[in-house]
Amino acid sequence: MAIEKTFSIIKPDAVERNLIGDVVKMIQDSGLKVKAMKMIQMDRAKAEGFYAVHSERPFFGELVDYMISGPVVVSCLEGENAIENYRNLMGATNPADAAEGTIRAAFGQDIQNNSCHGSDAPETAATEIAYFFNDDELVG
Numbered sequence: 001m002a003i004e005k006t007f008s009i010i011k012p013d014a015v016e017r018n019l020i021g022d023v024v025k026m027i028q029d030s031g032l033k034v035k036a037m038k039m040i041q042m043d044r045a046k047a048e049g050f051y052a053v054h055s056e057r058p059f060f061g062e063l064v065d066y067m068i069s070g071p072v073v074v075s076c077l078e079g080e081n082a083i084e085n086y087r088n089l090m091g092a093t094n095p096a097d098a099a100e101g102t103i104r105a106a107f108g109q110d111i112q113n114n115s116c117h118g119s120d121a122p123e124t125a126a127t128e129i130a131y132f133f134n135d136d137e138l139v140g
């Protein structure tokens with residue numbers, strides 16, 4: 001298995017409920033290494049650009065409103081098979097369908113307020129990391 005980088009967001013619902021540490025603990029306990037991490041407040045244009053792939057979906061407007069409703073913690077994670085492993089750690093998009101032991105089962109509230117984001121493929125991981133981090137911020 002190759003060493004990969006992936007991109008993570010601890011979303012506003014989890015930050016707001018003081019769950020940053022709990023989510024980071026699950027990430028680190030899984031063996032993923034934090035390469036970069038920062039708390040940011042996205043503006044509308046930044047969030048619309050990030051979720052541009054969903055711009056035609058009916059939930060796009062509400063999704064953007066949610067993602068800018070408060071600060072988020074963005075990170076670059078590294079490890080063997082990191083993209084798939086982190087998707088598995090997050091669990092299904094709808095927390096009601098997420099397997100026990102996943103971040104979304106533990107903390108997600110509903111299909112929108114589902115506590116975390118993770119890249120779904122090598123191309124999106126590279127794009128998403130570069131959307132939030134400069135190379136000199138990947139210090140881990």
Ligand code: CDP
Nearest residue numbers: 059063092093111112113114116117118120
């Ligand atoms: O995040 P993930 O890749 O699992 O799901 P997605 O299909 O790429 O959707 C992106 C995000 O949009 C989700 O994580 C939810 O926060 C939100 N969403 C929503 O609000 N309503 C839906 N029916 C589907 C997704």
Ligand code: MG
Nearest residue numbers: 117118119120
């Ligand atoms: Mg997705």
